[in-house]
Amino acid sequence: MEDMSAFPLEITGEDVPMVSFRKVRKAYGSLVVLDNLDLDVAAGEMVTIIGPSGSGKTTVLRMLMTLEQINGGVIYVDGQPLTHMSKGGTLVPANQRHLRKRRADIGMCFQHFNLFPHMTALENCMEGPVQVLGLPKAEARARSEELLELVGMIDKKDQHPSRLSGGQQQRVAIARALAMRPKVMLFDEVTSALDPEVIGEVTNVIRKLVSEHNLTMLMVTHQMGFARDISDRVCFFYDGKIEEQGKPADLFGNPKRERTQQFLSAVKEAV
């Protein structure tokens, strides 16, 4: 049993990080995916996670979205524990009710979009606001149309996903996630399943979000140029740990660790 007294019931004070991983551990059986991960993301910060496959980068996002249970440590969102809840002055693993309450702060976009195929683009965006937030339909529709406008998909709002290209589906998926008004947005390899010529339309939407909205974002990507352009900070993951992190100019321009150098030169050769 882990000693939970090492973890505060909530994070207070000035500059409370929007997301805080504290000694987070994730293992599948004896295979340790993430070991003692400490990572803070400030409010409004854009953090990109890069690294070779199997380094645990996607797992970081999936744990934050509560799609994966953690095996140790605590994740805090906006100062409040996400994976745990306080009970009798100590932290215990969260129940479904607590997860539903805390999860509302987080939105996520997936590599394969995962739009609901039986709903139109607009219905996909309205689903969460109507069913989960309980908004009146008119309000949810107005909000969704505004976001579809933002991602440039308003013309296609009545199309089902099967009639849309990958890039278009991903833009609808971004609008769908934003319609829930999350504080934190997670982008999990959102361009990896796209044809090269449509990657730009998705990355441009994310660029727009970064420059116009004060969202906290965590992104896993293989687009190094894109990561370098828009990130406030880049984390290089290797073997379940953060091997190196820093400003994009420093990490890409002058990597300190040997593994980072190897990874970046291998990626450069592949392009």
Add this chain to the structure above:
Amino acid sequence: MFDWLFTDDWFPKFDWRWDFAWEILPRLLEATLNTLIAAAAGYLIALVVGLFLALAQRTNYRTVTFAVREFVEFVRSTPLLLQIFFIFYVGPQFGVTLSPWVSGMIAIGLHYSCYLSEVYRGGIESVPKGQWEAATALNMSTLQTYKRVVIPQAIPPAIAGLGNYLVGIFKDTPMLSVIGVAELIHTANAIGSETWRYLEAYTMVGIIFLVLSLPAAGLIRAFEGFVRRKLGM
């Protein structure tokens, strides 16, 4: 060498009497209505209970999952006829006395719900994991996820299987004759024992079943297409 086929002493055995057939037609049509009602009611029970049996097998409560799983296996491994007898004749010994109709509907409905639950289960399992994850990311509850995301997508691939069992339940309604439900076979038997003529009644029953079953497959396929279009898939 086939001369015997056309001799009088063989041919009269096919003593088909149109006037008699015409005379019993109204009774058979009435019984057809009963058969259709029995099949429809049984199927409706099976559709609803089957969905619950499928969902119950997916809960996190091990005892529920286990109990339902065993129940489904038990029902699928024993004859429908036995289940009908059990509910109708053994029920009263436990203070549950039901009319033939009610016992029949319960027996056939429960029996088929177990088969339908397997069809539903297949449909639910065919929904990709990413759909569940998207629903979680939108903070939907388990109930909302099933109702709004999973079940609408699980139905279209299940329609063909569900439809096959509609024909199946229709063809199994004659089993209810053994406890006295006045469906087609029961009525044909009654006509036979009253008049000692079986040829017309049984032939007509066969034709009625054929006429109603044959278009079913086509209709089910058309319905599946309709649902898929309706859902935009």
